[in-house]
Each structure stands twice: as C-alpha cells, then as structure tokens.
Amino acid sequence: MAQRPQGLATIAVHAGVPEGGNSPLTTPIVQSTTYRFESAAQVQAYQRGEGGLFMYSRDENPTVRAAEEAVARIEGAEAAVLFASGMGAMTTALLGLVSAGDEVIAASALYGGTYKLLRDVLSRFAVRLRPVAPEDLAKEVVERPAKLCVFESPTNPTLRIVDVARVAEACRKARAVSVIDSTFGPPVLQHPLESGVDVVMHSATKYLNGHSDHLLGVLLGARERIEPLRLLSRRLGAAVDPQAAYDLLRSLKTLPIRMERHCSNALRIATWLEAQPAVRRVYYPGLESHPDYTLARKQMSAFGGMVTFSLGDKERAFRFWDRQKLIARAASLGGTESISSLPILFSHTGYSREELARAGVDEGMVRLSVGLEDPEDLIADLSQALG
Template sequence: MATNTINKGTQCVWSGEEEYLMQGATQVPVVHSVSFGYKDMDEWQQVALGQKPGHIYGRNTNPTVAVFEDKIRQLEGAQAATSASTGMGIISSALFTFLSPGDRVVSVKDTYGGTNKIFQEFLPRFNIKVALCDTTDHEAIEQEIVKGCKVLYLESPTNPTVKVIDIARLAKAGKDAGAIVIVDNTFATPINQNPINLGVDLVLHSATKFLGGHADALGGVICGTKELVKQVYHFREINGATLHPMAAYFLLRGMKTLELRIERQNKSAMKIAQFLESHPEVGQVFYPGLESNPGHDIAKKQMTGFGGMMSFKLREDDFDAVRRFLPKLKFAHAAANLGAVETIVGPPATTSHVECTREERAAMGIPESLIRYSTGIENVEDLIGDLDQALRQ
C-alpha cells in the first residue's frame, strides 16, 4: 500500500493489515504461538538469518506484533519499526543500544520522569556522560551538542509541562555534530506531528497512551531508518522486553480510531485551555495552543494540532489545594495514565514524576501544585462544566 497518497485516517484503519488477514477474516488474528515451525531446513535458516520474511520465536517477532509495528511505521513515514512491552521498555532499549561508556547524551531537564531517572541514575553508573539543559533554551542545548554528543534525546511536547521544542532546529544541530537524534512523540502522536519529516533519526511512542487510547494495553514502539531500528530490535530481542501479541491486538484495535480521537481531543483541549486561562481560580495554564504560551509559534510551525494534553496550576498554589480539587471532578479518573478516551487527571507527584523526589521535580521546573489534564472524548461542555463546579468549590 503506497502510503504517501493515503490520508492518515485511512492508514489508521488499513495500514499493515492486508498481509495478515486470514481465511476471509476482516480483523488481524492474535497469534499466541511461542514458536513457528519449518519443514524445509533451508527456509528455516534463511528466516532465522533475516534473509527471508517469517517468524522463528515469540521473543523475537510475532505476526500480530508485526502488524502493529508496520501500522505505526507507515503513520510516521519511517523505513522500519520495532516494539517493546512498555514505553519505558523502548526508551531504555534505544538509549542502551546507542550509548557506551565514555559517550555523551544531551537532553532536556523535564522529560518524562522515567526517562529522567535513566539520565540521572542509570547512565552515570555506566560512565555515560549526561547533559540536561533548560528545555526551551535552544542555544544552550546547541552549545552542549557541540561539546560532544552521541545521542540527542528530545521530547516535544514535554510531560507534564507541555513545553515545545524546535525539533527541526535541534535535529540539524545534532546531525551536524554526528549525533543520533531521537524524539519522544507520545504527546503529539503521528496525527499531530511527524518528527522524521523534521530531520529526526528515530521517533518513539509510549503506545500505552494515545495510540492504544483505551487504557487497557501496555506497549512501546520506535520508528526510523532500517539500520538504526535493526540495532534497537537486536538489543530488545536479547534483553527480552517483548510486546505481547494480545497487547498488540488491543493497540491495533485502538489505533483504528486514532485520527477520530485526536481530532476530538485537539478541539476539546483548546476550548478547555481557554476556559481555564480565564478562570479566577486558575493561576496558570500550560498548553501550546494558547497564544500566550511561549512555545505557541514553534508548535504552529511543526504541529498540525496542539494535542489533548495540558497542565495547569490552581490559584491557591499548594498541594493541599490539589488534594481538595481532584476528588470533586466527576468526569475524570484520578490515575497515573494519559491519552485514553476518558479524561484523566493527576499531579506529577503521583503520575509522570512519581519516581522523582520533590527536590528533583523542583529542579525540573515542575511545581507540586501542577495538575496534568489528559482530555478525553467526552462532550466538551460537560468537561468544562465539571471543571467549573470543582474549581468553584
């Protein structure tokens, strides 16, 4: 299927599936088999060596998982893709694939909490140097890249402060320095942003979030050039963070409605952000769709939609206010997840940065009173009314 002429909504439904539909089925089957047999020894060897398409062992590849990987590959406009059992599984696989003792990685301060833990706790144990820069200080990031950079790791928009990074500008700086440029595209999704088109080598997702969209399956995926993805795949297959075929099926089913969900969430989030910005009980709103947001111009340039994620601070800027506010919401799960059809809320202290100390969150510019708001597909007037009644109380 030539994807350059097919719209993303159609790709979400059809891409990657045709080869694996069986005996007239209209849905991709869940293949639970751990191993795949061959009566022809020469064919078996060719498949095992990667000289011929096929599957050998479930830890390596699986037919259902392969469809999921191919669908996101086409949506991101990449040459290849490989998956892992969780978002952090693919993030850690990518970083440990390309970084060795003595190497240097450049990133930003307020990446997702688990990613930040890798940078601050695990990589230094392997004598890998880490430079974390102020997220929106592009000049400072470029200066650190010039000092030496094996991997440039970016996240845009960021979790949970929803800051926007000029991907094309920093991808060029990274490439000029010989770095491998990786972008976490979880918040934007391939519907709103395609980092590969902006010069990035690899783009990854926590598929658990918007790709699946129903909070019922864990997964991670990375896309890019065949050469680089093959290296990540090799690390992942040996270290064993394999995506389960049943999870791949749930993710595939969720992706059928990806464009529909994202379009709804884009529109609703914009209306909610505008409402919150004007509310007397709200101190500050972080959403790139707002003209008042520092990253708005960059977001307009590199995104086709501003996403369903935002965060905001209450006027009463302390954690006790958060404790009182969140239980009053009727149409929101207070939970450590995002990107689902239901609205989900929570402070970084219990969600994105629960692994970090209060001091570490402060160093990343994340206030304890921040509320992360993942807009669902509910009627936006109901969501606004719900926020209003909770804020007024």
C-alpha cells in the same frame, strides 16, 4: 524516510491488514510462542533471513509484525519495532545507542521514568547525563557535543514545544544521535522524522493504543537505525504480546479521529480554565498566552490533548483533585476517558526541589489528559471541583 502515498486517516484504517484473495478483513492474532519447522533446511532458510518464516515470538510474531508495519506507515518511517512498554522502548534505544564513557544531553523537562533511567541506571554504566533546558538544546549540542540528545515535544508536564527541526539539524552537525519521545505528539499532530530526527519513540500505551488497556512502546526511524535496535530488543526481552499488538492495530484505525476530539476538547477546556479566577496559570500550546504558541502553530497540526494548570499551591491542588467526580484520579494519559494527575505525586515524585524547578514543575500543578467525553460534562466537573 518512507513516503505517505495516501491520507493519514486512510492509512490508519488499512495499514497492517491482510490483502487480496479470500483474506480476512482484520489481522489474525497468532497467539503462539513458537513455530513448527518442516525440516532442518527450513530452519537454515529462516536463519538466512528468508521471508515469511518465524521461530520464536520474542524475536518475531506475525501479528506484532503487522502492527509494526502499521505504526511505521502512519509515522512515515521505514521501520518500527514494538515493545512491551514505552520504557522498554526507551531502555532499548539508550542501551543500543550509547556506550560507557558517553555523555547524553537530556532535556530537563523529560518524562520522570526516562530521567531516572539516565540518572540512576545508566550512570552505573559510566554514561553521563547533562540536563539542558528544552529551549537551549540546539545551542548546547553544537557548543558541547554529546553522543546522544533525548528530548520530548510537547514536554511533560509544562507542554513546552521544542523546535524539532532545529535540534535535529544541530545534532546532525555535531554528529549526535537525536531521539524524540513523541508520546504527547502522536503522528497525526507532528512528524519528527520529516524534521530530521533520527529515532522517534512513543509510549504507545497512550494515544496510539488509546484505550488504557495495554502497555506498549515503539521505536521508529530509518531501517539502518532501527534494525540493530530490533536485534538488541531480542536480547533485552521486552517483547510485546500478540493480543496487545492486535488491539494496537485496531486502535490505530481511529487514531486520527480520536486525536481530533482530544484536541478540540482540550482547547475548549484550556480556554475555559484560563478564564477562572482560581486558576493561577494554564499551560496549553494552543493558547496565545503559551510561550511556544507560534512555534506550536508552525510545527503541529493541532495542539494535543494534554492541559496542565496550576492552582498556586499544594493544598489547593490536592483539594481540587480530591473533589473531581467524572475525571478519574489516576496516572497515565491518552485514553478515551479523562484523567487527572498531580505531577509531584506521579511523574515527578522523588525529585528534589532543584530538579522540580529545573523541570518547571510547581506543587500546585494539575495535569489533565482530556478524553473524548462531551466537553460540557468535563467543564461541569472541573467547575464543581474548583468550587
């Protein structure tokens, strides 16, 4: 694992930026699909892997490379590969790490897109899915080993915290590859590679880019683990656009400071929600009432910007949802603006009753991605929508 020689805020501002001489202060956007060669000998030098040469932007691009270097430094990883979306990253990770006949242990509380990829697509290629409750992952991996274990922490939408070091250790013992989707816990909040996880994935569409304007994904880890996935990404083609990579680089500079505000706003809102008679239950790992509060305190430096709460039934949740004025009714999360979604209509649509129960999703749930607004204004909106 790569060392972080400076503080995260310093790295976030300076990583991936050209250095020295008369260089620009920001990273140039190389908006070209292809690159001119001087000679056949230079093509051969490129094919031998000599540095500083480029052929085609599905394979590599200087702006994308700079953004990869920045994300890797912030996450403390040796290597990173960027994708055109989080699902592009997850698809590449799974296709690169499992083969026909393999079994995958997947936490039952998993992002719907990843779960459906395993259930509906990889199953057609004889990859078997074994859903397991997040708290049982470590035990299950040791008792009934599988090729790969994929999980999230915090989970979506119940915000359960998985003991990352324990699961990583169990995977190492059982020779399973551990993959964490760390989208809800960006690098400022937790460091899964330091806990021993093999591959970290982010939907960089969310907090890393943070402005709801680009789809992006990333895989991070040791060089020997990530380079084969980079080669596979060239075959699969979910390449990221240089403009999106530039905007990611720019957004990363404010990631630590944005996360501070996301987290303080979320804690304030979760605390307020817990005191409202109309709210049946609040799920936020920074509340003492959360079942994983102690583990969250040990594993995370702050508790994230997501707050889920239940109003008990679908009718109440829908009524509340329709009445919001400032908070946007939309999918996704991690942007500057607050967004709320209804898990049964968004991330968990199409789940059977059993699948919803296994994922801990009830019909009265509302999931809030708390943005950077003044918390008083958000609370005023929630208050009027609760009626």
